[in-house]
Amino acid sequence: MARDSADLASDYQFWLQKLSVWEQASSKETQQDTCLHLSRFQEFLKQMYETLKEMDSNAILERFPTIGQLLAKACWNPLILAYDESQKYLIWCLCCLMNKEPRTPGESELNSWIRSLLSHVLSTFRFNLKEVSLFAENLGYELVDYCPSLLKNMVLSLVSELRESHLNGLNTQSRMAPERMMSLSQVCVPLVTLPDFEPLVEALLTYHGREPQEALSPEFFEAVNEAFLSKKMILPTSSVVSLWFRHLPSLEKATLHLFEKLFSSKRNRLGEVECCIKESLLPQAACHPAIFRIVDEMFRFVLLETDGAPEVIAALQVFTWCMAEALGKENKQMKFSLKTYFPYGAPALTAVLSQHPEAIPQRHQLQPLLHISQLLREAVEDPTHGSQQTPFESWFLFIHFGGWVDLAVQQLLRTEAEPPEGLLWLLAFYYSPQDGSQQRVQTMVELKALLSHLLMLLRGERLSAVDVQKAAPRAPICGQLVRRLLLSLLLWTPEGHPIAREAVTHMAHTDAVTHEIVGFLDQTLYRLDHLCVEASRKLARELLQELGAQV
Amino acid sequence: MEPLVQHMECFSEVLAVSCGAQVRSWDATTVRRALQWARYLLHVYRRFGGRGRAREALERRLQSRSGPLGLRSFAALEFGDARLALRLLRNRALAPVAAHALPSLLFPGPAADSEDDAPQSRLVLLARRGSALHLLLRLGGDAPRVALLRTHAELLCARLHELGGADPTAAHKLLDTLWTRGPHEHVLSVLGEALLRGLDLELAGAADCVGAKETPKLLQWLLESPEVLVAFCRQLPALRLASLAGCHPALSRAYLDLLTAWATQLHYDLQKGFWSPTQPEDMPWEELCLRLHSLCQASPLLQEEVLERLRGRRALDGDFEVPGMSIWTDLLLALPGGA
Numbered sequence: 001m002a003r004d005s006a007d008l009a010s011d012y013q014f015w016l017q018k019l020s021v022w023e024q025a026s027s028k029e030t031q032q033d034t035c036l037h038l039s040r041f042q043e044f045l046k047q048m049y050e051t052l053k054e055m056d057s058n059a060i061l062e063r064f065p066t067i068g069q070l071l072a073k074a075c076w077n078p079l080i081l082a083y084d085e086s087q088k089y090l091i092w093c094l095c096c097l098m099n100k101e102p103r104t105p106g107e108s109e110l111n112s113w114i115r116s117l118l119s120h121v122l123s124t125f126r127f128n129l130k131e132v133s134l135f136a137e138n139l140g141y142e143l144v145d146y147c148p149s150l151l152k153n154m155v156l157s158l159v160s161e162l163r164e165s166h167l168n169g170l171n172t173q174s175r176m177a178p179e180r181m182m183s184l185s186q187v188c189v190p191l192v193t194l195p196d197f198e199p200l201v202e203a204l205l206t207y208h209g210r211e212p213q214e215a216l217s218p219e220f221f222e223a224v225n226e227a228f229l230s231k232k233m234i235l236p237t238s239s240v241v242s243l244w245f246r247h248l249p250s251l252e253k254a255t256l257h258l259f260e261k262l263f264s265s266k267r268n269r270l271g272e273v274e275c276c277i278k279e280s281l282l283p284q285a286a287c288h289p290a291i292f293r294i295v296d297e298m299f300r301f302v303l304l305e306t307d308g309a310p311e312v313i314a315a316l317q318v319f320t321w322c323m324a325e326a327l328g329k330e331n332k333q334m335k336f337s338l339k340t341y342f343p344y345g346a347p348a349l350t351a352v353l354s355q356h357p358e359a360i361p362q363r364h365q366l367q368p369l370l371h372i373s374q375l376l377r378e379a380v381e382d383p384t385h386g387s388q389q390t391p392f393e394s395w396f397l398f399i400h401f402g403g404w405v406d407l408a409v410q411q412l413l414r415t416e417a418e419p420p421e422g423l424l425w426l427l428a429f430y431y432s433p434q435d436g437s438q439q440r441v442q443t444m445v446e447l448k449a450l451l452s453h454l455l456m457l458l459r460g461e462r463l464s465a466v467d468v469q470k471a472a473p474r475a476p477i478c479g480q481l482v483r484r485l486l487l488s489l490l491l492w493t494p495e496g497h498p499i500a501r502e503a504v505t506h507m508a509h510t511d512a513v514t515h516e517i518v519g520f521l522d523q524t525l526y527r528l529d530h531l532c533v534e535a536s537r538k539l540a541r542e543l544l545q546e547l548g549a550q551v
Numbered sequence: 552m553e554p555l556v557q558h559m560e561c562f563s564e565v566l567a568v569s570c571g572a573q574v575r576s577w578d579a580t581t582v583r584r585a586l587q588w589a590r591y592l593l594h595v596y597r598r599f600g601g602r603g604r605a606r607e608a609l610e611r612r613l614q615s616r617s618g619p620l621g622l623r624s625f626a627a628l629e630f631g632d633a634r635l636a637l638r639l640l641r642n643r644a645l646a647p648v649a650a651h652a653l654p655s656l657l658f659p660g661p662a663a664d665s666e667d668d669a670p671q672s673r674l675v676l677l678a679r680r681g682s683a684l685h686l687l688l689r690l691g692g693d694a695p696r697v698a699l700l701r702t703h704a705e706l707l708c709a710r711l712h713e714l715g716g717a718d719p720t721a722a723h724k725l726l727d728t729l730w731t732r733g734p735h736e737h738v739l740s741v742l743g744e745a746l747l748r749g750l751d752l753e754l755a756g757a758a759d760c761v762g763a764k765e766t767p768k769l770l771q772w773l774l775e776s777p778e779v780l781v782a783f784c785r786q787l788p789a790l791r792l793a794s795l796a797g798c799h800p801a802l803s804r805a806y807l808d809l810l811t812a813w814a815t816q817l818h819y820d821l822q823k824g825f826w827s828p829t830q831p832e833d834m835p836w837e838e839l840c841l842r843l844h845s846l847c848q849a850s851p852l853l854q855e856e857v858l859e860r861l862r863g864r865r866a867l868d869g870d871f872e873v874p875g876m877s878i879w880t881d882l883l884l885a886l887p888g889g890a
Contacts, residue, residue: 081681091678
């Protein structure tokens with residue numbers, strides 16, 4: 001408590017000084033400085049109110065003798081009054097300062113002074129042309145009547161000024177000078193969350209001037225971004241995209257905000273993940289390759305930091321899928337080549353990967369899979385071929401497109417004959433990209449053996465859960481891959497369905513493994529929802545519900 | 552309905568005295584009660600706000616009973632609390648006990664934050680919007696003037712609409728008062744804006760909107776007030792007048808009459824070789840031409856009217872084709888289709 005009190009006292013001094021500086025000069029720099037501090041000052045006002053509301057007027061004056069000065073300076077600063085909820089906290093602080101029962105003339109004076117300050121706050125707007133405000137009075141109207149519509153008309157006026165400049169693009173005599181636009185954007189900083197300002201914000205964001213340098217202030221972009229991310233403001237997608245295009249820090253912040261939502265401790269179902277991602281408007285924005293590359297970079301960073309965490313991979317796949325969907329909906333004229341989105345991937349590889357796996361009929365699925373496998377293998381293992389990419393780059397490219405691994409697994413469980421090497425390689429690479437070629441060969445050998453064992457079980461009398469459980473992982477195959485094969489077997493083969501429940505219960509012997517299985521089932525369901533394949537979907541959903549309840 | 556009306560009239564009286572000396576006798580309870588009434592009337596406004604017989608009936612009662620300081624119209628019910636609050640905050644005569652209680656009555660604190668009908672959130676919004684206006688105004692430029700003009704035009708139409716058809720002379724009285732109190736230049740600009748707005752609304756098919764229906768009243772007053780008409784036709788820009796004249800035959804005729812009258816004031820300066828004004832306040836040749844030209848551009852019908860008028864006058868003058876003899880000849884030469 002004592003520390004809080006000392007903090008407040010030093011903050012108090014800091015803000016008193018700041019306010020004095022701000023009221024001395026009303027230059028562009030002071031305005032900019034004020035805008036930078038608006039949210040912190042509001043925090044301070046909030047804290048002050050929490051403190052003051054417990055005290056009576058005299059106690060307040062004893063503890064903060066200059067409080068009148070501080071509050072007055074703030075009340076005379078229109079940028080502060082315009083920001084978010086600052087005017088509310090200021091008013092509340094003033095009310096705290098009121099004497100409930102004044103006993104001396106001094107106390108009455110103070111009350112009187114506070115009332116006049118409140119009156120000022122409620123009518124800061126004084127129209128300069130006296131005669132002109134008389135007109136409204138002659139009609140019987142006061143500011144309180146026409147304030148909303150005057151503001152609306154001001155905004156409309158400025159919007160049409162902007163739009164005319166826009167249309168006059170070819171005309172060098174643009175109606176709104178860059179300095180004026182800068183000042184206008186600065187004025188908007190405290191006001192982006194006021195609904196009346198929405199048309200103006202939109203017009204500013206979508207205005208594309210002829211000048212190469214940015215005409216709007218960076219604080220404006222930040223303010224809009226903040227308001228959008230905290231849902232204090234609703235903007236059309238085109239405006240948000242324009243914002244991110246013109247102000248990189250906002251794009252980065254928006255992506256981080258999304259990551260925070262997705263990768264916080266709570267485990268999200270992929271359906272929710274998709275919702276979050278779509279809501280963020282990032283996939284739509286990422287139709288622009290420049291934006292996609294930045295978001296992709298950030299995904300890459302998180303992947304490296306988390307050592308390839310499955311939820312990050314899953315989110316990346318959903319993101320890519322949403323982006324592809326948004327691209328499909330967009331105007332055909334806007335199509336960029338794939339290379340612009342994935343500069344780090346060989347064009348042939350990128351082209352094959354970006355096909356829709358689900359769109360390929362079953363009997364033709366093997367060929368593209370093998371092609372992918374070959375291209376990746378060349379990129380990863382052949383030092384002369386495609387030497388620009390490290391194995392990680394190739395793997396990173398591959399994991400964007402989730403459907404192929406599922407397809408590979410299904411193919412492997414279907415073929416009666418020798419499992420194609422290409423498929424084995426693909427799975428081994430997907431789950432252990434960092435392996436050297438020797439180790440990978442080993443993995444492939446073991447994988448082949450495991451598969452033949454599983455297929456033998458399938459062909460046998462009756463498949464039992466115990467049999468399945470006995471198919472333990474053999475080094476160096478990782479546990480994840482084995483479990484995936486087993487689960488796929490249970491879900492995708494008719495023999496597997498009857499014993500699925502029992503087998504899964506046996507498999508889920510630790511929390512971590514249960515989490516993994518839940519994740520896999522959820523992912524499968526998610527993909528099935530996009531595919532509309534009923535039979536396995538029902539089983540997957542039931543299993544997920546039961547297992548999910550346990551976690 | 553009657554209790555409602557009584558409440559309305561009560562509150563109107565309270566409002567009327569809130570800026571006067573009567574508040575000396577008020578206490579905290581009085582203030583609280585007044586604010587409660589305002590809140591109740593806000594609900595009334597929201598409920599009967601859509602046009603309806605109820606609203607019109609209430610409107611008529613208010614118009615007949617209320618003075619200038621009370622509730623002037625049904626629309627005023629929306630801001631009763633804010634109006635009262637501002638008046639009380641500024642009134643030095645307010646009894647100390649009421650004055651000391653006022654701020655916390657208006658701004659109870661976080662508990663009242665979510666109530667959208669309590670004065671707190673509405674006053675806070677007013678403060679925020681006011682400072683927004685202040686900031687936008689500081690930017691300067693054309694926008695403030697344009698916005699103010701538009702807002703005043705809206706207010707004028709709203710007031711005229713409220714006066715309704717009950718007293719046909721009420722509109723005239725109001726407009727006369729506005730003209731007398733002035734400033735003339737502003738009144739004319741607002742008038743022009745209001746007429747143009749009415750035109751736009753009509754063209755957009757929103758003929759039902761407030762503003763579209765007020766145009767006839769405004770026009771009638773304008774045409775019946777010679778002093779205003781002359782000033783109107785003098786001050787408003789050529790293009791704007793041309794648009795208005797294009798849609799209102801009565802106005803175009805009056806305008807044309809004035810233009811021809813102003814034309815007769817010019818005499819031909821033989822030495823300098825052009826038509827110059829006799830008095831300093833006469834309309835110069837260039838402006839006359841510009842205005843006539845704009846009229847011709849506005850519509851083919853108008854063009855025909857103008858040319859016919861000028862030709863008629865030229866005939867009376869002797870039908871000269873030589874420039875410098877008759878102003879009508881020269882004007883016709885200067886206009887499209889006139890030669």
